[in-house]
Amino acid sequence: MNDISLKDALKVVGTRPVRPDGVDKVMGRAQFGGDAVMPGMIFGSTVRSPHAHARIIKIDTSAAEAMKGVRAVVTAADLPNITSEEAFVGEGPMNFRDLSCNLMARDKVLYDGHVVAAVAATSTSIARAAAEAIKVEYEVLPHVINEMEAMQPGAPVLHDDIFTSGVDPKPTTPSNVVKRMEFAKGDLEAGFAAADKIVERTYTTAPVHQAYIEPHACVAAFNPDGQCQVICSSQGHFMVRAYCAKLLGIDISEIRVTPAEIGGGFGGKTLVYLEPLALALSRKAGRPVRMVMTREEVFRGSGPTSGGTINVKVGAKMDGTITAAHAEVILQAGAYPGSPIGPALMTCWAMYDIENASAVGFDVVSNRPKVAAYRAPGAPISTYATESAVDELSRAIGMDPIELRLKNAAKDGTKALYGPTFQNIGYVETLEAAKNHPNLQAKLGPNQGRGVAAGFWFNIGGESSASLAVNEDGTIALVSGSPDIGGSRASMAMMAAEVLGVNVERVRPIIGDTASVGFTFVTGGSRVTFATGTAVCDASDDIVKQLRGRAAKLWEIDVEAVEWRDGSAYPAGDNAGKFEPLSLADIAVKSGRTGGPIAAKATVNAQGAGPGWGVHVVDVEVDKETGHVKILRYTAAQDVGRAIHPSYVEGQVQGGAVQGIGWALNEEYIYDKDGRLDNGGFLDYRVPVASDLPKIDVALVEVPNPRHPFGAKGVGEVPIVPPMAAIANAIFDATGVRMTSLPMSPPKVRAALDAAGK
Amino acid sequence: MATVHLGATLCRTYCGDIRVVEVKALTIGRMIKELDALFPGLGNQIEESMAVAVDGEIFQDTLIDPIGPDSEVHLIPKIAGG
Amino acid sequence: MSKTHVTCTVNGEETEFLCDSNQTVLDVLREDLGLTGSKEGCGSGDCGACSVLVDGRLVCSCLMFGSEAEGTSITTIEGIADGENLHPVQSQFLKHAALQCGFCTPGLIVATKALLDANPSPTDEEARYWLAGNLCRCTGYDKIMNAVHAAAAELRGESA
Incomplete structure (x- = not known):
């Protein structure tokens, strides 16, 4: 069963069953965060800063508190004043004081939309009116939005306790530069000296939002005995529990979090924004409190990902050998430290086997919402620059862009810039799959161009828990701790069914609350099918072992003489004796009489997640009059290890690619001169719609990961890495103009064409 | 002895100019203790914010996974995702 | 604040409700009629998550006041299937x-x-x-x- 090379022997893995939660979702019955109800619940709202940077002088809540229907008002004074403490709880390192201050401003507001107070009332409209009645007096301070301006001496300083780390000597005055980071190998100078052609250029990207369609939502109750209940939409209910406990100063055992269905996250729901506020309001009001963000609050108050500035220099010989590569990446962290600078540096040259390479980066705070994770955090930003530069290099030496990548491709044994040596990777196979795709035979017309780019993401494993119970009729109850963000219940049920040898319809998968299943890390880092899937397979193996034991008891033979295949127990050979096979249902119905219920649990801290590789090829047409870029054809090839449910694997690739198309062409945060967000809604923050897009063709490459029972690798993040460079490269192919700033929106493309006299 | 490569950024903070050390350890936990003895504070830094790549495979938040007698180990920033 | 009495048809059944003047059809469906299948993604008619049919026309229910529903026939996601038979x-x-x-x-x-x-x-x-x-x-x-x-x-x- 665990020989991953035996793909042909698999009966469930690799098929496309209807997902177990599907009917609820197409009938409108699925319960999302904002649908959950608690008896007697009231409704919360927030007061948010209208200033990008200001000192809070005074908060007057008296008028709001006097309003009919208002039950509670909270400010930072109602939350513990947490001291600085670094931890790694959700996604990336986190300072709990920063998280507390981000949740509810203390002393200073650091961005437009920063929460300063919250209110609960008997209706949403009363709560909102009360929020408006809360008077906050501010001393407005100078602000800074752009990362390059924030780095300048004399820029408004957000925090007086940030002294740049990673530089020698350590500075003695505070600044907005949190840290400098560096990866290097070989001799860069010698590498560039050996190059025949060198490309050097600066690129910029705009901050973009994950833009999940479901706004953050929760309902929470803080009981007089200290016990708390939270029902919410998040990428990790154990993460919500940990943050609520820490930020409110209560024991983890007092908090039970039940995961609602989650309406998209893409990394953006790996932090808390509402849950601790709802609990604090509930504690004061004595009633459960529901809080749901408006769309504007989602844009202004929850984490987008960084914008950045990237300087790239890369050189090659005329035969295509890349001799040296360097990238300098400056990323906005938003109001508190923690941009994805590390992965931005580690991923940007990962596709290449380069002897001499370096990547240097800076994490910079500015007056924008604190960034949150967004699909392959950091990699799309840096890779847009490096893959654009490599395209320019391939044109400079007159080599096909896929051939250049094949010539320099990372393969098993390649030592990555950040240290480790790759193994079991499928990058070359992915390049070949892209190269051989029929879409590449399509002829291009006037103003049309084709672009290629590649991308890398590590994927992670980590802690997961799962349990299985054999019901008395032989069906299976499967509980895991991973919120299902895109169909993972289907793949969990399929892996269990494969191990047990039963039809997938006989396995009913659910997600347990924090009191019903062991700790499970967030649904993020493309880890669920890999890590939680491993726990599910381990528990299923245990069930098989128990089933064999029960058959052995019924047959009065040794357990070693019983084998399990196709969902039934068989005598292992003639010596074992002659017995009719016993199906899982046969054994289940007698389980009480052979030792009691059959159940198993497994917990893992999965290591050795296989990295993912993607190669995208895009055809575009540029309207030279308007600057509008139309996507004509899109091909995404990716090494996925093993596709458990191929439809949902393709869906991850298609969805990630389309988010990348939005990042490339439309999406950006736009600020006015006072640092207020100008486009906090879906009309002005334009995500791709159906009519913007062609089919997204997917080529799945399967180079199995030996660390997973069926060879699965993470798939969700890689596909957002290549699109921006692929599209920029296609625009160059169509027009001869190199777009070095995202988004490549019509006015910017039109301006670039103008500047080039085209 | 496993060969431990100290990431460039880490070197600046804890290890001076030293980039590579040999460590006698058969588990990640033992390696962290040995490194902390050599560079005080580094052990905590690794546990809090670093991943350990052993012969190319990345390990995070674990003390018990094995290191081979001739393993090549790289310390890198911990990886999360979206 | 006095409420408006509205009579309309929701998923084939005659339905009465009382609504505030600022309540949308989406608010009424979700909060008063228990039909939470229609979702609020933006509240401004840009995302379509609240789409319903009003007299056969496709409408964002977040853009229509509850009081405007008088005499109409509304179909929500809960009314698309024929009983337990999926559409x-x-x-x-x-x-x-x-x-x-x-x-x-x-x-x-x-x-x-x-x-x-x-x-x-x-x-x-x-x-x-x-x-x-x-x-x-x-x-x-x-x-x-x-x-x-x-x-x-x-x-x-x-x-x-």
């Missing part, structure tokens, strides 16, 4: 894996039904423009379009 649009969404998180799905299914009621054989371009008011952030729309065309074929009586 072909619903079953084809499942078959083609046209959903990931499922939050936009109710609106997309209502909008697709409206499309196929009006145009039983849409071209891909017609379908994409019709559904351009329904945002999906997960799927990239590819599998949604497959489901839409398969549902159209099924409704036309063609074998899939």
Whole structure:
């Protein structure tokens, strides 16, 4: 069963069953965060800063508190004043004081939309009116939005306790530069000296939002005995529990979090924004409190990902050998430290086997919402620059862009810039799959161009828990701790069914609350099918072992003489004796009489997640009059290890690619001169719609990961890495103009064409 | 002895100019203790914010996974995702 | 604040409710009638997650006041299936894996039904423009379009 090379022997893995939660979702019955109800619940709202940077002088809540229907008002004074403490709880390192201050401003507001107070009332409209009645007096301070301006001496300083780390000597005055980071190998100078052609250029990207369609939502109750209940939409209910406990100063055992269905996250729901506020309001009001963000609050108050500035220099010989590569990446962290600078540096040259390479980066705070994770955090930003530069290099030496990548491709044994040596990777196979795709035979017309780019993401494993119970009729109850963000219940049920040898319809998968299943890390880092899937397979193996034991008891033979295949127990050979096979249902119905219920649990801290590789090829047409870029054809090839449910694997690739198309062409945060967000809604923050897009063709490459029972690798993040460079490269192919700033929106493309006299 | 490569950024903070050390350890936990003895504070830094790549495979938040007698180990920033 | 008494038909049943002047049809459906299948993604008519049919017309229920519903017939996602028999649009969404998180799905299914009621054989371009008011952030729309065309074929009586 665990020989991953035996793909042909698999009966469930690799098929496309209807997902177990599907009917609820197409009938409108699925319960999302904002649908959950608690008896007697009231409704919360927030007061948010209208200033990008200001000192809070005074908060007057008296008028709001006097309003009919208002039950509670909270400010930072109602939350513990947490001291600085670094931890790694959700996604990336986190300072709990920063998280507390981000949740509810203390002393200073650091961005437009920063929460300063919250209110609960008997209706949403009363709560909102009360929020408006809360008077906050501010001393407005100078602000800074752009990362390059924030780095300048004399820029408004957000925090007086940030002294740049990673530089020698350590500075003695505070600044907005949190840290400098560096990866290097070989001799860069010698590498560039050996190059025949060198490309050097600066690129910029705009901050973009994950833009999940479901706004953050929760309902929470803080009981007089200290016990708390939270029902919410998040990428990790154990993460919500940990943050609520820490930020409110209560024991983890007092908090039970039940995961609602989650309406998209893409990394953006790996932090808390509402849950601790709802609990604090509930504690004061004595009633459960529901809080749901408006769309504007989602844009202004929850984490987008960084914008950045990237300087790239890369050189090659005329035969295509890349001799040296360097990238300098400056990323906005938003109001508190923690941009994805590390992965931005580690991923940007990962596709290449380069002897001499370096990547240097800076994490910079500015007056924008604190960034949150967004699909392959950091990699799309840096890779847009490096893959654009490599395209320019391939044109400079007159080599096909896929051939250049094949010539320099990372393969098993390649030592990555950040240290480790790759193994079991499928990058070359992915390049070949892209190269051989029929879409590449399509002829291009006037103003049309084709672009290629590649991308890398590590994927992670980590802690997961799962349990299985054999019901008395032989069906299976499967509980895991991973919120299902895109169909993972289907793949969990399929892996269990494969191990047990039963039809997938006989396995009913659910997600347990924090009191019903062991700790499970967030649904993020493309880890669920890999890590939680491993726990599910381990528990299923245990069930098989128990089933064999029960058959052995019924047959009065040794357990070693019983084998399990196709969902039934068989005598292992003639010596074992002659017995009719016993199906899982046969054994289940007698389980009480052979030792009691059959159940198993497994917990893992999965290591050795296989990295993912993607190669995208895009055809575009540029309207030279308007600057509008139309996507004509899109091909995404990716090494996925093993596709458990191929439809949902393709869906991850298609969805990630389309988010990348939005990042490339439309999406950006736009600020006015006072640092207020100008486009906090879906009309002005334009995500791709159906009519913007062609089919997204997917080529799945399967180079199995030996660390997973069926060879699965993470798939969700890689596909957002290549699109921006692929599209920029296609625009160059169509027009001869190199777009070095995202988004490549019509006015910017039109301006670039103008500047080039085209 | 496993060969431990100290990431460039880490070197600046804890290890001076030293980039590579040999460590006698058969588990990640033992390696962290040995490194902390050599560079005080580094052990905590690794546990809090670093991943350990052993012969190319990345390990995070674990003390018990094995290191081979001739393993090549790289310390890198911990990886999360979206 | 005095409430308005409204009588209308919701999913085939005569329904009465009282609403405040600032309550939308979406608010009434979700908060007063317990029909939470229609979702609020933006509250400004940009995302389509709250799509319902009002007298057969596709409407963002977040843009219509409850008091405007007097005398109308409203169909929500909860009224698309025939009892426990899924509508072909619903079953084809499942078959083609046209959903990931499922939050936009109710609106997309209502909008697709409206499309196929009006145009039983849409071209891909017609379908994409019709559904351009329904945002999906997960799927990239590819599998949604497959489901839409398969549902159209099924409704036309063609074998899939």
